[in-house]
Amino acid sequence: MTPIAFLDLKAQQARLAPALRARLETVLAHCQFVLGPEVAELEQRLAAYCGAAECVGVSSGTDALQIAMMAEGIGPGDAVFLPAFTYTATAEVPLLLGATPVFVDVDPRSFQIDCASLRARIEAVRRAGRLRPAAIVGVDLFGQPAPWVEVRGIAQAEGMFLLDDCAQSFGASLDGPDRVARKLGREADATAISFFPSKPLGGYGDGGALLTDDPARATLYRSLRTHGEGETRYEVLRIGMNGRLDTLQAAVLLAKLDGFDAELARREAIACAYDAGLAGKLATPVRVAGSTSAWAVYAVLLPDAAARATTQAALREAGVPSAIYYPRPLHHQPAYRDRHDGVSLPVSEDLATRILALPIHPDLTDQEVARVIAAVPG
Incomplete structure (x- = not known):
């Protein structure tokens, strides 16, 4: 494949x-x-x-x-x-x-x-x-x-x-x-x-x-x-x-x-297809009220790090790439943690263990979008 x-x-x-x-x-x-x-x-x-x-x-x-x-x-x-x-x-x-x-x-x-x-x-x-x-x-x-x-x-x-x-x-x-x-x-x-x-x-x-x-x-x-x-x-x-x-x-x-608005429209169509096809499998992105997205990243949430690893493995097996944005919050990065005042930022810390990005770009075909959806375990 x-x-x-x-x-x-x-x-x-x-x-x-x-x-x-x-x-x-x-x-x-x-x-x-x-x-x-x-x-x-x-x-x-x-x-x-x-x-x-x-x-x-x-x-x-x-x-x-x-x-x-x-x-x-x-x-x-x-x-x-x-x-x-x-x-x-x-x-x-x-x-x-x-x-x-x-x-x-x-x-x-x-x-x-x-x-x-x-x-x-x-x-x-x-x-x-x-x-x-x-x-x-x-x-x-x-x-x-x-x-x-x-x-x-x-x-x-x-x-x-x-x-x-x-x-x-x-x-x-x-x-x-x-x-x-x-x-x-x-x-x-x-x-x-x-x-x-x-x-x-x-x-x-x-x-x-x-x-x-x-x-x-x-x-x-x-x-x-x-x-x-x-x-x-x-x-x-x-x-x-x-x-x-x-x-x-x-x-x-x-x-x-010249073709940027058409590309944005295609990204939106892909995001809508993901929203519908992945509902019930994992947490799809929540859209900010009164806005449209440029969909640079389509980020979903898994229950925990183990579920994310399982999902990534299933996607890899199906020839579907994924990425983690971001595996560490900034205040935990070696370059910055000594500059941080030590305050816990629990949401950022939790998101880093559960977030996963799926492919989204204007040249994804409908067939490829369907493959991505089918490859996500649920």
């Missing part, structure tokens, strides 16, 4: 080959390989797609997080609050800048940051008096939005910078106050996007972007991504970094962006 691909970039590339080749050949002809015209075009299209005033292309999602925090002057003595159940980049950036990540628990079914835990963690830091509560990073995990109305209210009440780590969820939407769906990208002071190949809108290498409605922030981001440049290349106004977006990656993303 032919194994199913967890992520099938070859099939995607074959489907988009003419558009990809045309875009790449244009770059090869003009030879502006760093911050070329395709980068500016991509920035304009991404901003328009999300309804944001500004978009700044950068070299990776991690660099997007770092540039956003550098622009706010976040560093030693600052506390940055972020979920314990997410990818390492969210925590490593504050540490690289000398700040302290403060890990927050998550909701047991949506996997998004838990606002009751967030409030309690902020209050504990204020009582201790060693750190200044400086920023909150909300993560739109697995393709779904964080609880932005509540998180934004907390940030505003506390006078803290709010950053959206939207690495996994570009293309997702959340109802606004008027109950009209709007794409993620404007829920926080700034939004960081990743174009890593496995993301819903992925390049063929690293890449990222920052969205903001604040022109002053956007100007600062452009300076920071290019070694702190001012009006000219050799005017250095501040300490920056090499965070520029390669033109070839922008060209790939432009080719993909």
Whole structure:
């Protein structure tokens, strides 16, 4: 039996080959390989797609997080609050800048940051008096939005910078106050996007972007991504970094962006098929109310670690791949546990033992989806 691909970039590339080749050949002809015209075009299209005033292309999602925090002057003595159940980049950036990540628990079914835990963690830091509560990073995990109305209210009440780590969820939407769906990208002071190949809108290498409605922030981001440049290349106004977006990656993303909504629709159809076919076998994802998901990850829950291992073995036998996002919460990672204050985060700790991701990408066929469903024991 032919194994199913967890992520099938070859099939995607074959489907988009003419558009990809045309875009790449244009770059090869003009030879502006760093911050070329395709980068500016991509920035304009991404901003328009999300309804944001500004978009700044950068070299990776991690660099997007770092540039956003550098622009706010976040560093030693600052506390940055972020979920314990997410990818390492969210925590490593504050540490690289000398700040302290403060890990927050998550909701047991949506996997998004838990606002009751967030409030309690902020209050504990204020009582201790060693750190200044400086920023909150909300993560739109697995393709779904964080609880932005509540998180934004907390940030505003506390006078803290709010950053959206939207690495996994570009293309997702959340109802606004008027109950009209709007794409993620404007829920926080700034939004960081990743174009890593496995993301819903992925390049063929690293890449990222920052969205903001604040022109002053956007100007600062452009300076920071290019070694702190001012009006000219050799005017250095501040300490920056090499965070520029390669033109070839922008060209790939432009080719993909043309069919992106169709890919999102296919991901949604697959998720709906899984929801129906797996009901009663295991706990399928709970959808965030008033939202649509980009379905970067379709994560199910098993009763315990033993049941997960049994399910993974059955899937392997049927040629179906699976993955564990994430096998350890961040506060248990060797690099971070000494920076953690020792507070138990029980939901994040429990999820790490039971969560399992099934294949979900726009080139999965209906037959392959049916194979996945049939391979799950129940």
